[in-house]
Amino acid sequence: MTVDSIKNGIVIDHITAHKGMKIYELLNLDRLNASVALIQNAPSRKNGRKDIIKIDTDFEVNTDILGFVDPNITVNVIREGKIVKKKTLELPERLKNVIKCKNPRCITCTEQEIDHIFTLADKENRIYRCLYCESAAK
Amino acid sequence: MRSLIDILELSTAELEELVATAEDIIADPQKYAHKCDGKKLATLFFEPSTRTRLSFEAAMYELGGNVLGFSEAQSSSTAKGESVADTAKTVSCYADIIAMRHPKEGAPLVASLNASVPVINAGDGGHNHPTQTLADLLTIHRKKGRFDNLTVGLCGDLKFGRTVHSLIAALSRYENVNFVLISPRELVLPNYIKESLKSKNITFTETTDLQAIMPDLDILYMTRVQRERFFNEEEYLRLKDSYILTPEKLYNAKTDLSILHPLPRVNEISVAIDSDPRACYFDQVLNGKYMRMALILKLLEVC
Missing domain, CATH: 3.40.50.1370 (Aspartate/ornithine carbamoyltransferase)
Known part of the structure; x- marks a missing residue:
């Protein structure tokens, strides 16, 4: 399968296979007025299979979302057809409006206007806790 | 300006300082009887409480201050659908400090992020007190x-x-x-x-x-x-x-x-x-x- 290479934009590479669609949705790429390619199950030397997203425009990618969903991802910034920057990701310390608190007793479940904020409580086990009620993200 | 939402926001040194102040109040209450003259405490109790609310009110009166507030959500604007953030902003215009109890966990934190006066968490659901x-x-x-x-x-x-x-x-x-x-x-x-x-x-x-x-x-x-x-x-x-x-x-x-x-x-x-x-x-x-x-x-x- 061939997908045209892009001139100026972003390539989100090394996405764990089958997580591409989730990232596509979380980044709201369906709202973008540019060519976007989601490639699923592409062969990968590192992991066997991977997903890739190519975005054919300048796009401020939310690395918190990417780092939370899949910290193995690399983000390549393309200018004039060449990779000018390669970003590796880490688990973000703080997540804002990426996930929602599921605790029915939490104030964020009653008041819709409040930002859903989670902080990284345990890096090793990837546990995030709600800023307001301290419930673990599920 | 500082609030108290979680006990861990106080260092052990600050805890011990509070204990020392309390001991001094016990020893000589008269010394503290006018420390808060002209100050107002708002007690915003969205959940029933006798002890904690009366304790806050007694504390403020014994410091020479005054108290205003409500003791159930039904008598507040929350019954009309007002958010915690708006309540906190509004009450900041009336009081020098707020004590808030709320059945929802994290509500006093939301209040403290929006109030322009200190907020004390007087109990938020099953979370902190x-x-x-x-x-x-x-x-x-x-x-x-x-x-x-x-x-x-x-x-x-x-x-x-x-x-x-x-x-x-x-x-x-x-x-x-x-x-x-x-x-x-x-x-x-x-x-x-x-x-x-x-x-x-x-x-x-x-x-x-x-x-x-x-x-x-x-x-x-x-x-x-x-x-x-x-x-x-x-x-x-x-x-x-x-x-x-x-x-x-x-x-x-x-x-x-x-x-x-x-x-x-x-x-x-x-x-x-x-x-x-x-x-x-x-x-x-x-x-x-x-x-x-x-x-x-x-x-x-x-x-």
Whole structure:
């Protein structure tokens, strides 16, 4: 399968296979007025299979979302057809409006206007806790 | 400007400073009688409470200040659909400091992020209750003279008992504090608190048998199984009488045991224990007022 290479934009590479669609949705790429390619199950030397997203425009990618969903991802910034920057990701310390608190007793479940904020409580086990009620993200 | 939402926002040095201020108030209340002249405390109680609200009000009056507020959500603008953030912004225009109780966890934090005056968390659902912890700590300090080298039994509802969570957090910063967690299996301490204790290498034991561990305890912190925390009435009825402390059950307890309870009690401590010198729960009530006075002074930067 061939997908045209892009001139100026972003390539989100090394996405764990089958997580591409989730990232596509979380980044709201369906709202973008540019060519976007989601490639699923592409062969990968590192992991066997991977997903890739190519975005054919300048796009401020939310690395918190990417780092939370899949910290193995690399983000390549393309200018004039060449990779000018390669970003590796880490688990973000703080997540804002990426996930929602599921605790029915939490104030964020009653008041819709409040930002859903989670902080990284345990890096090793990837546990995030709600800023307001301290419930673990599920 | 500073608020108090979680007990851990106070360093151990600040906790000890509050204890010292409270002790000074006890020794010479007249010295503090006009410290808050002209200041107003707003008590925003979205959930019923007698003790905590009256304690805050008494504390402010004894400092020479005034109090305004409400004691149930139905008499506030929340009944009209106002958000916590808007309530906090509005009340900041009327008062110098806010004490808020709310059934939803995190509501006082939301208030503190939006208020332009200090906010004190007076209890948020089953989450935190830092000023009760201040009362507990002053009581422990007055009875034991220390916060370290203690075996502390916590008994009853450890799952939803916010006072238990806050007290564990506060005491776990001191050396050689050993926690004994006594509860029915359905109401054990949440995992995240146990994880936190393990990560700090703090020893704790979990048991369902209060009698067996009684001789080890320096402090026994009893709690009520709270009806309002259950979605299921049957579950509440099944668990509410899990532990009832009677004089007979204290036969093997230490003579200098301190029995604490955040109150109100239902039946988990027999009235016959009230006259036992080891019963400290009414001292706690009084100590709570002194610590709230000390806290108001600190947050208003009065002294």
